Amino acid sequence: MTQVQCHACHARVASYDLIHFGSMETGYRDLCSRCFNAEVARTGQIELEQVGFQPIDMSDAAGVKRRFHFLLLHLGDRVTLEAFEVQDSERRGYEFQILDDAQADLFELMARLVERMRRALSLRHLVDDGQRCSIADMTVRGRIGCDLESDDRVPMLVIDGREVSWEQFGQMLMTFEGWQFKPCLSG
Numbered sequence: 166m167t168q169v170q171c172h173a174c175h176a177r178v179a180s181y182d183l184i185h186f187g188s189m190e191t192g193y194r195d196l197c198s199r200c201f202n203a204e205v206a207r208t209g210q211i212e213l214e215q216v217g218f219q220p221i222d223m224s225d226a227a228g229v230k231r232r233f234h235f236l237l238l239h240l241g242d243r244v245t246l247e248a249f250e251v252q253d254s255e256r257r258g259y260e261f262q263i264l265d266d267a268q269a270d271l272f273e274l275m276a277r278l279v280e281r282m283r284r285a286l287s288l289r290h291l292v293d294d295g296q297r298c299s300i301a302d303m304t305v306r307g308r309i310g311c312d313l314e315s316d317d318r319v320p321m322l323v324i325d326g327r328e329v330s331w332e333q334f335g336q337m338l339m340t341f342e343g344w345q346f347k348p349c350l351s352g
């Protein structure tokens with residue numbers, strides 16, 4: 166696992182737990198999420214709760230077990246909790262995020278996020294017959310990421326927690342040649 170050092174507490178943490186923090190004026194530091202939250206509390210002169218949520222395993226609609234890591238960040242008047250999968254020390258696959266007021270109960274926030282994850286994991290939008298992957302029904306849900314390996318600026322989609330290149334997605338769409346489509350984007 167790629168580990169990096171927090172500039173504040175000097176602990177070695179996974180790279181996905183590190184936040185690049187600062188400004189042009191003050192310079193940037195890489196802080197672990199605990200130190201990031203402590204810094205937010207200090208500069209905002211607020212008291213906040215530090216909770217280290219342990220990873221959990223959940224099965225998707227195909228019965229595949231997936232491990233989710235959590236990242237809790239206090240942003241002053243808001244708090245955000247993210248859940249994501251990790252492969253080769255990088256965030257890969259499913260990602261979820263929930264945002265609420267800073268006063269929100271963190272365990273209740275976690276419960277809401279897990280419920281959202283359960284709902285998403287119970288759905289399947291792609292079918293894979295072993296030879297090729299295709300769109301299961303009339304609706305595809307997923308996340309638009311960036312294909313860092315492409316020279317062009319094209320998306321890398323994440324559908325059912327798996328990466329689907331822009332080209333692969335184009336091939337899947339050819340099953341529907343001549344049809345109309347309506348992209349329905351949401352944050």
Ligand SMILES: [Zn+2]
Nearest residue numbers: 171174197200
């Ligand atoms: Zn730290």
